[in-house]
Amino acid sequence: MDSKKFEKIFSALSSPLRLQITLLMAKRPLCVCELENIFDVSQPAISQNLKILKEANLIDERKEKQWTFFSTNKEILHSVFSEFFELLEKEDTFIEIAGLKISDLPYDPKKSCEILRKKKKL
Amino acid sequence: MDSKKFEKIFSALSSPLRLQITLLMAKRPLCVCELENIFDVSQPAISQNLKILKEANLIDERKEKQWTFFSTNKEILHSVFSEFFELLEKEDTFIEIAGLKISDLPYDPKKSCEILRKKKKL
DNA sequence: TAAGCATATTAGCATATGCTTATGAAGATT
DNA sequence: AATCTTCATAAGCATATGCTAATATGCTTA
Structure with a gap:
């Protein structure tokens, strides 16, 4: 059974900052410079955490003018969690x-x- | 917004060993000595990981004779994940x-x- | 082409995590 | 009572994580 996918997602969501970012980005797309001001951390901290969320396949990104807008992919979250419950019930x-x-x-x-x-x- | 609960649960499930243990204990209750042999780790490693799962409120335990049987509380998992999705959609x-x-x-x-x-x- | 802005990457460091071995505590068995 | 068995806890250590400061990259615009 391949559970790497689940580990990555749970791990991505286990940090307070990343969880908050994920919840915010579920409401609307946000760019790094907005996130860095919303949460009081450095710009690299935001970028690094977004990278972790991206590698867990949890976010979409879209370039527009000079900004990159990141948003939470709720569909993937739903489908992965469904899979997880299937595994639980298997x-x-x-x-x-x-x-x-x-x-x-x-x-x-x-x-x-x-x-x-x-x-x-x- | 209080997200400690979610952090604890996601964090608990983010370790390969704890995820496997959780999936196994969803099938049936297991004791420490069984888990320690199923996964090739020391007995304290199992106990420590069960403690983390317990603090995340993910497992039930029941004493029977000389053993303590641990099992995954699937109802709580379901309800917490539902709450998480409500938060996402709020x-x-x-x-x-x-x-x-x-x-x-x-x-x-x-x-x-x-x-x-x-x-x-x- | 240069300058400016947004984001990514790197290095370095402090703290957290997850294991092992050693030990302790409580109940069961002899 | 003495010994086993089961599980929990503590100490110690190696690795992982998550931040900051510094720097690089890449796009935009003067």
């Missing part, structure tokens, strides 16, 4: 290290741990 | 540092930045 999960599915594990920790430890030794 | 947002709403900002960066800079100096 009936079974493969346990890579042990080469078995979670449904193969007995409910008794004594037995399940023994199975897992054996698998690990191989 | 029509207006207050810009604390400038003492104004985002809808008060003109669309022209030249004007908006000037307004913001003035507000900051006060």
Whole structure:
């Protein structure tokens, strides 16, 4: 299961500044010079954080005259979160290290741990 | 706006290990000794990560005999993510540092930045 | 072509994070 | 009671993160 996408998005949204920026940019597009004044941080801090949001695929950008306007891509946010919930509800999960599915594990920790430890030794 | 809750949850889910643990525990309750064998990390690493998930309010725990079973609280996940999307769609947002709403900002960066800079100096 | 503005990038630094090993505490088992 | 087992906590360390100041890039306009 590839969860890099989720990690990137959750990580991008885990910083107070980036979360606020994301919420603001969901209302309307904003440029770096506006954001730098709205939040009291340096211009590079804004650019760096926008880069992280961009790499998480969370924002759109559009150049207009001398400015670059950034905005939150709410559609992607919605679709990724939907995917995440599908994964949460998916009936079974493969346990890579042990080469078995979670449904193969007995409910008794004594037995399940023994199975897992054996698998690990191989 | 209080966004600590969201930061905590996003941060909790931003680590590969915690994300995997969360997905597994969504399928069924698991104890520390099982998790420590499923993922190849030390027992304290599991406990510490469960603590972070617990502080984000993402897991339930239940003692049974000598074990403590942890499971993902999917209801809370759903409700918090819903709240997050409401916040995303909320029509207006207050810009604390400038003492104004985002809808008060003109669309022209030249004007908006000037307004913001003035507000900051006060 | 030069100057000015918006944004990106780099280097450097302080703090946060995430693991390990060692140890502690509480309940279960002998 | 003594020992195991399970889980939590603490200390220590390496790496990651997030800012600032300095600098570069690239576009716009005089």
